[in-house]
Structures are given as structure tokens and as C-alpha cells.
Amino acid sequence: MRAVANGDVAAMLAHAHAFLRQSPTLGTAQQIINTLPLDLPNRAAVRLKVAFLRSYTVEPSIPFLRALAGLYGVELIVKVGDFNSYAQEVIDPTSWLYQFNPDIVILASQTRDVAPDLWQGSGGVSAEEAASVVGSIVSPLVSIIECLRSRTSASLIIQNLEQPDIPNAGLLDSRREIGQEDLIKMVNRRLSLEALKYDGVYILDYDALVSRHGREHWHDEKKWLTSRSPVAADHLIFAAREYLRFILPLSGRLSKVLVVDLDNTLWGGIVGEDGPTGIKIGPEYPGATYLSLQRAILKVADRGVLLAICSKNNPTDALEVLENHPEMLLRPKHFAAIRINWIDKAQNLRDIAAELNVGIDSVAFLDDNPVERQRIALELPEVSVIDLPTDPAGYASALLSSPLFERLTITAEDRARGGYYAAERERKSLESSAGSLEDFYRSLEMKSEIVAVTPGTLARIAQLTQKTNQLNTTTKRYTESEVQAMARDPAWHLFGVKIADKFGDNGIVGVVFVKIAGDTVDIDTFLLSCRVIGRTVETMMLSHVCDIGVAAGCVKIDGWFLPTKKNEPAANIYPNNGFTKIEENESGSLWQFSLRGKLIEKPEWIA
């Protein structure tokens, strides 16, 4: 793969994300720390010092934390205190803690260490006793908060108390007015209320974290007993991710704008092909998965994140759905910027950032298409590309679990900002310009194959003439038997084009039917699936038409563009490839290419 703008760093970054997802081990994390450059060409790393005060072995989760933070351009310098020494470390003004002068202090303690009596006891106390138990556990923690607040401006993250796997009294715990589990809940509630009284003090809900991942799987009893390391090896990364949810917003490395795709992201299907009534969106599966993503997007917007659209589509079709489809939750008013056009998404993202007056590193990109995600990751490594699973049912949770949209404070102004931009937009025109794309094309590693009409390809070729609306110059529909008859006629040349790229085989995505009439190649049908739109496949197909014409002794190629409501994207295929308009009437325009001069060449990036 040829190095792209920003080159290797971008490729390494994209690779590191995937590597850590596929093999979430300490070795992977350490390898990322050892090798990943933290500074991007247009974005310097943020450096933060993190101090762990702790009652247990937190060290195994730290390589994960440093690697994950590194992927977001945050360099962490981490120091860890002695076991169960945090009270002294906080009280002693000469301790390592203050010499280290951390930006963030994390208090990582366990119920069994902070509240051994509660951990070992069986609950069963009266309301008065409960108040005293809660006070005796929370007060020392409040003293630590006060002492830290008076001596440092570091942010303080305090883990709350986890519940035992099974309460000591078993089922009887629930038969008591205040049992062990009730007491732990009361302690946690009180701790949360105390933290609210101070600036920069946050509670990490450790109990919720453990239960989210399953209490039995979270713990490794043997490692606890031998090394005071309670978290099972395959869950260490989740502990690190939880710390990151706090650290990222504290670092200021957050996404202010979420840019979303439309087709197969906000709804299932392609509106340009399936029509506004054919797309999948609504309460029933599979439309429900897209509705659930729309809900997740609204939750993110409610935290003050601006929304924008970047979609390769016919604006009329897409806006029809956004404005009028009864099942849509997201409407144009939710979006601060809208780019619905056929140009390169990297350029659109730059424009959106400029229009909304945010840095490109504040932009996050949500798109179902791995080719588009790859394109952005390589071209704009500063943009946060949301990694999506292949199954759309996982889209919503992929979005909501991203630390990029976490906020520790929110103002009413933050929430209102989205609507303000939507109003502003009314006055601005949507302008667009294409960027240089050659590196992107090369990175796709496209391979093409010309296929004839055979029993194996007939059904697909006929089907493409039936259902392709957008990149279709003449929109002529043919049945399988019609295609077969034309294929037998020696005057006709029919072919399909298969395209494979580094992401997989797309199968047959293009169809061309031409007829030799004297010295002219007449293009009857020239179409492309929108899956390969904007990838110069049409140029490759026209170069093959040139070959056919030359072999048949023709001197020119004629092709009609017959406009429909849907096929505007095809309008530029002929002019962009050197054809000249020689005729125009009410049904369309006729374009001609001379075979006597320089022929159309297959793009060098398509093998």
C-alpha cells in the first residue's frame, strides 16, 4: 500500500485499533505503547499524569489504559502508590503524590479493604445502626477528598464499593430490613452525594462496571489470593476502558461533532435504490436496529455533541426521508450541518469542521461502510472513526460505549447548540469541492474482472438492469431472456464487471451493453451499482468499451444520457471521461467519443 497523506502514522493507528480489538492481551497493549507515535502531523498528543492510590494490584490494567489512551492521542504518565497507604500518602504533604503533581488521582479500593466489617459481616442492622455504619465508611473517604482538594487541583476519581458475588447471609439478606447489599447501596449513594459537593470529584461506579461484565467472570480468585490482583486477565481491558471514560473528557480530547452516514446507517437499505418507502426503519426488525441507533445518536446529542450528515446520495431522496418518513426520529432540525452529495467524504468532513468552526480532531465519523471508514482513517487520522461491528444490531452500543462522547459537565447552552446551527444553516448554501483521491484509490487495492453473459452471471446482470436507478445512463430494464437473446446476437457486446478490493469481493457491480452499428459503438446500457460509486470503475469500464470498438474497426462511441428522477449521479460519467455532447433533445443528451485519438485508459489503481 502506498503511503498516503500523513502516511504511516495513520496506517499504524488504524492497525492498532484493530489489533487491540482482536487480541486484547497485555502483550498487545505493551506493543502499542512501545511503537505507536502519539503525535499526529496536525495534532500533538495531550500529556497527563495519573496517580493511582490503591488497595489492590492495579498494575496489570495500566498497559491497557496507556495503550487505549494512546489511540486517542493522550499520553499517560502513571504512578502507583503503596498498598493501602493512600490515607498517609494524601495526608503527608511531602509524599510522592504531591511531588509527582498529578493531573488525575484515581482512588482504586475494594469493599473488602475500605469496609472489611461490612464485607465480612452479615448486615441485618436497624436504620440507626445503618446510618452509623455508612458514616463510618464514608467519613474517611470524605476526609481524603477534602485534603486532596485543599492541596491540589487534580481531578479525583473514586471507585465506589462493589457488592459481593453472594451476600454473606445468602437469601436471608433480602429478608432483612437492611441487609449487607442494602448497606453497600447506601454507602454508594452517600458517596455519590458527597462527591457532588466538590469540584472535580467524580465517582466511578465500580459495582456497575463489575455487574455489567458479570461478577463471576470479572474476578480471578487465584490471582487475588496470590498477587492481590482481583480482575481476571480477559477483563483488565474493561477496567482500563472505564478509567478512559473519565480520562478522555478530562484531557479535553473529545468529539464535539458526530458526523453520520445515511444509507444502511440511519436506515436499512439505499434510498436511491429502494425508495423512501422501501428503506428499513421502524419498530420491527430489521428497521428496529436502525431506530435504536437513532435513539443512541439522540442521547449523544443530548450531551451537547453536534450532529451532522455526510452521505453520498441524491439530496432530494435523502431529504424526503429525513423530513417526511413517519418512523424517523432524526429530522433535519437535529443536524448542525448537512452534506448530501457525491463528492469525497474526507473533503465533506473538512467542510463540516470549517462550517461549524471546530478543529478536524473534534470530529467523529459514523459510517457502516468499511471502505469509507478506511478512507477517512488514512486521509484524516485526526478524525475519530467509530469502529462498527458487521451486525447493525451492535451499532447503538458501539456508539454509546465510545469515551469520545462522555462529558463530566453539561450546560443548557451545550444542549441548545444543535438547534442554533440548524437555523444558521438555512442561510448558508451547501458548497462542495472534490479532493485529490488517488491515494485513496490505491489503498483500496481494487481488482477488476470482465465477465461475459453465462448461465452463472445472467441472473445478476439482468437484475442489475432491473434495479439500478442511480448510476445508470439510460435506465433500460431487461429480463433474463432478453439479455440472453442480445448476448447471442453477434452485433451486440455484453459484459459485466466484477470488483474485489481489500475488504472483500463485491461481485458483479457494473454492466455494459453495446451494439456495433457500422463505424460506431452504440452504448445501449451503462450502469454501476452505487456500492462502487466514486471509485473510477466507470473509467475502467469505458476503457473496455474502447477496446471493443477498436477491435471491431469502429471510429467512435455514442452514448445517451437519459435523465430520470434518480440518475443524476450518472450525468457526469460521459463528460468526465472525455466525451463531447453532440445532440440534445427533450429525452436527453447524446455524447460521443472519438476512437481516432487517445483512448480511455484503465486507471492504474485498478488491477
Add this chain to the structure above:
Amino acid sequence: MAERLDRVKQIISTLFNVDEASLTAASSAKDISAWDSMGQLMLILELEQQFDIQIPPERAEKLISIAQILDFVEESA
């Protein structure tokens, strides 16, 4: 055998950020500064995941050279 040696070397090299070419079967905790008691814990966690094995605590504390690790991995295989 040679393949396992390479994997163990690679794990040690990555985890403790030392040059893989400098490692031999005889390399041990005393030669590598990052291979301290906490390094030992991380090494055991990584070996258990990479080779899909369980290392009993009484053995874990004795795996302090590449040769000793290799012996254990061989006998567990």
C-alpha cells in the same frame, strides 16, 4: 520447540521492551530491569493467555528465565 522459544522471546521482548535479538534461552529476570515482581505477574497473565494454559502459583514464582518458561510450556502442551 524452536517456534515456542521464539514466541516466548517475543513475549518477553514486547512486555519488557527489550531487543528480541539480545535474548537467549538463558536470559532471566536478573538480566532485565522491567522483569520485577510486578513484571512477573504480567508475564504470567500473558503466558496464560497466549498459550491458553493455567500456571499454578507455586510454579509461577519459579518461571524466572526463558529456559524455565519454555520447559513449563512444553510440559503443558
